[in-house]
Amino acid sequence: MGILKRVRTILASNIHARISDAEDPEHIVNQSLREIERDLREAKAEYDAIEANCKRVKRELDQCISEMEKMERYAVKALESGDEGKARNFLEEKLNFKSRSQELKAQYEVAAVHVEQMKLVQEKLRQDFTELSERRDILVGRLTEAKSKQRMNELGPSQSNVRLTAFDQLEEKAERALAEAEAIEQLKRGLDDDIERISSK
Structure with missing residues (x-):
């Protein structure tokens, strides 16, 4: 189908309506x-x-009008x-040129x-292309942002909570081990004191 047959469709088309309900x-x-x-190249x-x-037609028309005036x-x-006789012949020629x-x-x-239609078509196509x-740039930006947020959600709070919980457990074990070590040290110190007192008697 030639581009001129698509003039009305192109001029009336709404690009936004075309992609509003699209899955991709x-x-x-x-x-x-x-x-x-492609349409721009055709246009x-x-x-x-x-x-x-x-x-070409305009040149022929101008030349024909010029010949008509010349015959007159x-x-x-x-x-x-x-x-x-000659005047009649020239007037007949003039009528031919007039026709x-x-x-x-x-x-x-x-x-x-x-020509004007094709100008409008090209204008509309360029406008649609720019829009x-x-x-597309906005869409790609939003998709990139959405993917980034999805990754953050996957690695985000739940993973952080797991890591924090594991860290808390490790910290608790360390504190328990330290408390046990200090308790043993105190017991040992108490035993040493008792042995020393017994020995001095």
């Missing part, structure tokens, strides 16, 4: 960007062809010189409308 919005955005780039090629045709001048001069100029004028008007690029 990043994939849809990237796919849409590729489609827009540029068709615009160049339509614009070239429009310019020749007819006037022929009448002034008294040559009605051709009307055809060319109609062709030019259609071509000019197509989608910006939206």
Whole structure:
């Protein structure tokens, strides 16, 4: 399907509606960007062809109008010189050019409308491309942030609590071992004192 047949669809399309309910919005955005780039290339090629045709028809129209005016001048001069036959021939030629100029004028008007349509299409596609690029960047940023938060949640509070609990248990064991060592030291000191008192008697 040619790009001109998609003019109304492209101009009426709403990019945001296309990705609002998507399961994988990043994939849809990237796919849409590729489609827009393709459409932009097609639109540029068709615009160049339509614009070239429009310019060609305009040149032909201008030339036809110029020839028509020339025939009219020749007819006037022929009448002034008294040559009605030549004047009639020039006027017939003028009518031929006038008929051709009307055809060319109609062709030019259609071509000019197509050129304007293609300008609008390219404008809309560029606008959509810019919007989608910006939206993709925001989306990628949010997905990255979400993944980071998921990792933090996986490694976060529960893991921290496990580590803190293990550290608390280790600290408690160390305190218990220290208390036991101090108790043994006190007992030993008490026994030594008792032995010393007995020996001195």
